[in-house]
């Protein structure tokens with residue numbers, strides 16, 4: 001590990017995945033999402049059963065109906081029932097959506113310290129999913145668009161896991177390594193595991209279909225390994241392409257999307273004429289706009305594409321005048337410019353959106369000289385402006401006591417004034433509001449400092465916590481971590497009757513090694529034996545140093561025959577070690593879980609320990 005490593009040495013262990021799992025940092029899909037996934041795998045999917053599961057999840061039901069009625073989606077009358085929504089969107093897409101969104105919700109709910117990086121990654125995955133689905137939603141393409149959507153949504157779930165586990169260091173790693181292969185290398189070097197290993201393990205754990213998992217695996221392979229005409233390779237190429245192109249879609253960079261689409265469709269053997277492309281780009285942006293609105297922080301993601309107002313960067317507070325008649329505007333412009341405000345102007349409410357990313361806009365001053373019932377779209381627009389604490393909205397109306405004026409205040413206008421307001425009075429009101437804005441800005445700056453401190457604190461606490469779970473001499477898990485791991489897996493033993501095996505290992509005559517060669521040589525022998533364990537157990541097993549010369553291996557899903565095999569192998573490999581202290585001899589007892597006779601993991605350990613004691617007693621020369 002080099003000096004620039006972002007995590008301490010003790011964390012960079014082969015068993016990182018197990019540590020992450022044991023600490024519960026993996027993104028987890030909701031039980032609804034997993035049930036949906038299981039249901040749609042069956043040959044004859046029962047639509048009503050699927051609808052039943054969805055209806056129990058209110059948030060998912062709402063999203064499903066919204067999605068089914070999205071503008072630009074399948075034309076037809078509005079859908080109001082879950083069943084109809086399912087038919088319109090497709091079962092697989094819904095299941096994929098449920099998994100993806102529940103993972104996002106999970107992160108938001110747990111208020112991940114670096115939520116912005118986490119959400120950016122979620123958005124990247126969602127944009128890739130939208131692109132992949134859009135590309136394959138044509139009859140000539142031999143793969144299912146819905147499958148592709150889900151695959152793209154979940155392809156980088158391992159990155160989300162790492163981001164939760166190491167929020168800050170991993171976001172640094174992501175920033176420094178934009179290229180996938182560099183990122184994988186950096187992860188392996190600095191964290192001891194790459195995101196792909198975690199993605200694949202998670203998908204396997206969730207029972208994701210193997211061919212789709214395989215496509216995800218290939219999608220991150222070197223370019224030459226992605227070539228192939230079978231289904232997995234075609235899917236992998238699309239996934240890779242969608243991931244690369246997604247940032248252009250998020251920033252709605254028309255030219256770049258154009259280039260990507262041309263290239264991507266050519267990849268699928270589809271030729272498109274130059275005339276067709278702009279329509280396609282518009283279509284895909286429309287899709288994204290609708291899907292993207294399902295991830296928090298969507299609005300802020302558009303910052304980088306705000307049409308440039310042509311104004312030089314400045315910290316002057318700007319007034320954005322909306323629909324103010326020319327004559328009045330001219331008089332205001334000169335007055336307010338004289339008071340140090342910048343003045344911008346747009347003609348309609350709709351046009352305001354493009355200026356909202358201009359951070360220097362402090363006031364929206366809306367001229368609404370006709371009483372007017374606000375439409376749904378206008379209300380939503382209005383609400384999105386009023387969500388901004390550091391901005392004030394002033395509306396000018398013909399008559400203050402009209403119900404319309406009251407409605408504006410209710411939906412978030414900071415102040416409503418009559419159109420006849422004098423310039424000095426308007427100026428005084430702006431000055432009053434400005435005071436509030438300054439307080440809000442300072443508060444936000446303070447909050448962001450607190451967030452940063454908090455994230456550092458959380459990270460340090462996590463590192464310390466992790467250190468309390470590892471054995472400092474060998475880097476193996478310690479007894480505490482073993483207990484947590486056993487407890488988690490015991491659940492599977494009781495619930496699903498899955499086997500769980502343990503091996504307890506004691507080095508033979510270790511005291512003699514210490515006495516003869518010294519304590520340091522004894523330590524080296526312990527470390528060497530730990531390496532034997534790490535190299536010979538499966539990825540899903542947990543190797544533990546219990547203390548002194550005693551070790552434990554916990555093997556989920558392993559039965560007696562596997563344990564017997566592992567036992568022989570460990571004894572053999574230890575015997576072949578070439579150490580200053582000579583080959584290592586060890587005794588190994590093992591036991592397999594039996595939910596009928598054992599009530600807890602400690603009974604399983606006890607049985608393995610008794611086996612070990614019998615072996616120790618019966619060793620030649622002992623008795």
Ligand SMILES: Nc1nc2c(ncn2[C@@H]2O[C@H](COP(=O)(O)OP(=O)(O)OP(=O)(O)O)[C@@H](O)[C@H]2O)c(=O)[nH]1
Nearest residue numbers: 506507508509510511512514519520522523548549
């Ligand atoms: N070098 C070193 N020795 C340790 C460490 N922890 C415990 N020990 C030594 O490990 C030895 C364990 O000895 P015993 O429990 O008597 O076992 P043994 O000599 O292996 O005898 P049998 O188990 O009967 O084969 C003791 O001498 C401890 O001092 C450690 O961290 N480093």
